[in-house]
Amino acid sequence: MTAVLQVLGLHKSYGARQAVRDVSFEVYPGELLGLLGPNGAGKSTTIGMMAGLCGPDAGSVQIGGVSLAVDEATYKRRIGLVPQDIALFDELPALANIELFGALYGMPKALLQARAREVLAQVGLSERAKDKPASFSGGMKRRLNIACALVHDPDVLLLDEPTAGVDPQSRNAIFDQLEALKRAGKALVYTTHYMEEVERLADRVLIMDHGQMLASGTLPELYRRLPAAQTLLLELEAPVTPTQLTGLRALPALKQVEQRGGQLRLGLDDLGQGTRDLMQWLVEAGMPVRHLNSGRANLEDVFLMLTGRQLRD
Ligand SMILES: Nc1ncnc2c1ncn2[C@@H]1O[C@H](COP(=O)(O)OP(=O)(O)OP(=O)(O)O)[C@@H](O)[C@H]1O
Numbered sequence: 001m002t003a004v005l006q007v008l009g010l011h012k013s014y015g016a017r018q019a020v021r022d023v024s025f026e027v028y029p030g031e032l033l034g035l036l037g038p039n040g041a042g043k044s045t046t047i048g049m050m051a052g053l054c055g056p057d058a059g060s061v062q063i064g065g066v067s068l069a070v071d072e073a074t075y076k077r078r079i080g081l082v083p084q085d086i087a088l089f090d091e092l093p094a095l096a097n098i099e100l101f102g103a104l105y106g107m108p109k110a111l112l113q114a115r116a117r118e119v120l121a122q123v124g125l126s127e128r129a130k131d132k133p134a135s136f137s138g139g140m141k142r143r144l145n146i147a148c149a150l151v152h153d154p155d156v157l158l159l160d161e162p163t164a165g166v167d168p169q170s171r172n173a174i175f176d177q178l179e180a181l182k183r184a185g186k187a188l189v190y191t192t193h194y195m196e197e198v199e200r201l202a203d204r205v206l207i208m209d210h211g212q213m214l215a216s217g218t219l220p221e222l223y224r225r226l227p228a229a230q231t232l233l234l235e236l237e238a239p240v241t242p243t244q245l246t247g248l249r250a251l252p253a254l255k256q257v258e259q260r261g262g263q264l265r266l267g268l269d270d271l272g273q274g275t276r277d278l279m280q281w282l283v284e285a286g287m288p289v290r291h292l293n294s295g296r297a298n299l300e301d302v303f304l305m306l307t308g309r310q311l312r313d
Pocket residue numbers: 014017018019037038039040041042043044045046193
């Protein structure tokens with residue numbers, strides 16, 4: 001299959017600050033690429049360059065071989081943007097908002113009216129067609145904004161933190177809709193700093209920090225880079241001393257031992273053996289445990305391994 005979206009060597013600086021440094025990736029039809037990184041990682045700037053909102057200092061973006069720099073009109077007809085800040089006209093009813101976005105793309109009236117009703121139904125807001133966004137919840141406004149980005153039937157949809165300020169019910173409705181768009185063959189780029197969203201939605205993940213790509217791949221590919229498959233999180237009554245930390249690291253079952261924010265984060269492959277050795281060590285060291293939690297290693301562990309920091313440090 002051929003990639004529909006190609007991003008090659010994007011760079012962007014604001015004064016002396018390099019917001020994006022040499023970012024390249026491809027997205028295929030029917031695929032969601034998760035762009036994951038903490039605040040200020042450069043996600044929105046990357047999206048902005050793909051959407052044609054800000055020009056890159058270097059690099060290029062193409063959809064289906066059409067370069068934004070060469071044929072902006074054709075490129076923009078094939079891309080939809082759901083911006084981080086909701087962009088709606090509060091004084092226009094929901095349906096009219098969608099029609100306005102479609103008119104900006106020069107859609108013929110009959111097609112536009114049919115498409116506007118179709119995308120409103122897709123986001124579950126048909127019954128609110130005549131209501132103004134001012135009366136909508138944060139989640140409903142976000143869903144309407146997604147409908148506006150879809151009205152011209154783009155091949156590529158860019159979503160910049162689309163669940164910010166969204167209630168859990170609307171969040172699930174958005175996720176279901178994104179799954180449906182993937183099934184319809186759309187290519188999606190989804191930025192977030194919530195690893196749970198990426199783990200639920202993404203076919204491939206690109207991890208960014210300080211404007212740079214740190215790693216990319218499918219979730220199993222990224223997890224395979226970790227020293228261990230399981231993670232134990234341990235809250236103790238008191239922090240372990242540096243000497244005790246060395247003792248813990250000497251336990252063969254523990255592949256990774258990190259202490260941060262009053263919590264021990266331990267990587268291990270064999271939960272049974274590892275927990276037994278650990279408990280024995282804790283009893284011998286006289287360390288009372290306040291809380292213990294285990295789970296499969298996740299993207300938080302990958303980010304920690306790559307940067308030495310947690311996603312939400
Ligand atoms: N218009 C601008 N002028 C100056 N600096 C900017 C501008 N836009 C972004 N930056 C800087 O570029 C860097 C990347 O910001 P960007 O918004 O792309 O990050 P982000 O990963 O989307 O973060 P967030 O999750 O907080 O939205 C940051 O250091 C930010 O301060």
